[in-house]
Amino acid sequence: xxxxxxxxxxxxxxxxxxxxxxxxxxxxxxxxxxxxxxxxxxxxxxxxxxxxxxxxxxxxxxxxxxxxxxxxxxxxxxxxxxxxxxxxxxxxxxxxxxxxxxxxxxxxxxxxxxxxxxxxxxxxxxxxxxxxxxxxxxxxxxxxxxxxxxxxxxxxxxxxxxxxxxxxxxxxxxxxxx
Amino acid sequence: xxxxxxxxxxxxxxxxxxxxxxxxxxxxxxxxxxxxxxxxxxxxxxxxxxxxxxxxxxxxxxxxxxxxxxxxxxxxxxxxxxxxxxxxxxxxxxxxxxxxxxxxxxxxxxxxxxxxxxxxxxxxxxxxxxxxxxxxxxxxxxxxxxxxxxxxxxxxxxxxxxxxxxxxxxxxx
Numbered sequence: 001x002x003x004x005x006x007x008x009x010x011x012x013x014x015x016x017x018x019x020x021x022x023x024x025x026x027x028x029x030x031x032x033x034x035x036x037x038x039x040x041x042x043x044x045x046x047x048x049x050x051x052x053x054x055x056x057x058x059x060x061x062x063x064x065x066x067x068x069x070x071x072x073x074x075x076x077x078x079x080x081x082x083x084x085x086x087x088x089x090x091x092x093x094x095x096x097x098x099x100x101x102x103x104x105x106x107x108x109x110x111x112x113x114x115x116x117x118x119x120x121x122x123x124x125x126x127x128x129x130x131x132x133x134x135x136x137x138x139x140x141x142x143x144x145x146x147x148x149x150x151x152x153x154x155x156x157x158x159x160x161x162x163x164x165x166x167x168x169x170x171x172x173x174x175x176x177x178x
Numbered sequence: 179x180x181x182x183x184x185x186x187x188x189x190x191x192x193x194x195x196x197x198x199x200x201x202x203x204x205x206x207x208x209x210x211x212x213x214x215x216x217x218x219x220x221x222x223x224x225x226x227x228x229x230x231x232x233x234x235x236x237x238x239x240x241x242x243x244x245x246x247x248x249x250x251x252x253x254x255x256x257x258x259x260x261x262x263x264x265x266x267x268x269x270x271x272x273x274x275x276x277x278x279x280x281x282x283x284x285x286x287x288x289x290x291x292x293x294x295x296x297x298x299x300x301x302x303x304x305x306x307x308x309x310x311x312x313x314x315x316x317x318x319x320x321x322x323x324x325x326x327x328x329x330x331x332x333x334x335x336x337x338x339x340x341x342x343x344x345x346x347x348x349x350x351x
Contacts, residue, residue, distance in 0.1 A: 134226060161336065170276060172297065
């Protein structure tokens with residue numbers, strides 16, 4: 001596993017919209033290698049500043065969707081001086097064609113890697129930036145492994161899920177392997 | 179002493195009556211309205227699943243600050259965003275969450291919904307309360323049978339199935 005991509009929120013204009021000139025820059029954003037046989041958001045060992053792995057391009061369309069999550073990071077970060085990065089811990093790479101991630105329609109954002117991203121922030125972002133209602137987008141909070149102590153991630157997908165499900169799935173946190 | 183003994187029962191009876199009134203209030207407030215009516219919207223996101231594709235009904239969980247409402251909504255077509263609310267139930271405990279994947283062993287082919295504590299880390303647990311859904315009448319019917327609910331992931335692509343299909347499949351296994 002390796003270091004994910006980081007999106008510097010300074011690319012956003014005052015209204016929070018990604019500036020047109022940032023398009024090329026956004027294309028260079030990278031996602032972590034993602035493999036369902038591995039933990040999508042492993043705990044970062046103490047003393048380890050970065051992870052090493054392959055990097056892959058992430059769909060620009062997908063980036064539009066979690067734009068408000070970046071904003072949330074910016075808002076949280078307004079109290080401090082440094083900018084806050086967001087790391088997508090699973091993009092559209094390393095997964096089979098049967099997975100919505102494969103087509104760039106879904107991303108996972110892990111809480112171990114993005115410790116500031118609470119469920120409340122994720123729900124708020126989903127509400128503001130994703131399609132709502134029947135036929136809309138789907139999101140859930142899911143454990144990284146069968147051991148809840150290994151943390152959890154948020155899964156966001158643009159299209160409805162199974163049973164044409166839409167919206168942010170209620171608690172409890174979805175177990176891994178379901 | 180007698181008064182002290184009776185007090186918990188009186189409180190329980192009052193709470194039960196209050197709960198019943200609340201349930202009636204919920205039905206009066208929601209049933210027959212459009213799911214998009216301005217006065218019944220929540221700041222948070224709905225969560226919904228296709229209940230019955232033949233009748234184009236959806237189960238929609240709408241969380242408010244102090245109450246969570248579960249709706250049966252019938253859309254005119256699959257492309258609609260709004261529909262008519264056919265029935266509604268509510269829970270007022272912040273700790274509890276509606277669950278769409280519940281199982282009544284006495285009627286395994288029925289669509290059953292229930293509630294569980296949101297902080298429950300188990301995959302499957304006993305429902306705190308449960309309702310059987312009458313697909314034809316499009317109503318919730320509270321049941322007291324022992325029902326188990328499973329945390330289900332709906333991530334992935336829609337395969338055209340609905341909750342009726344899921345219940346039938348579960349019953350056949």
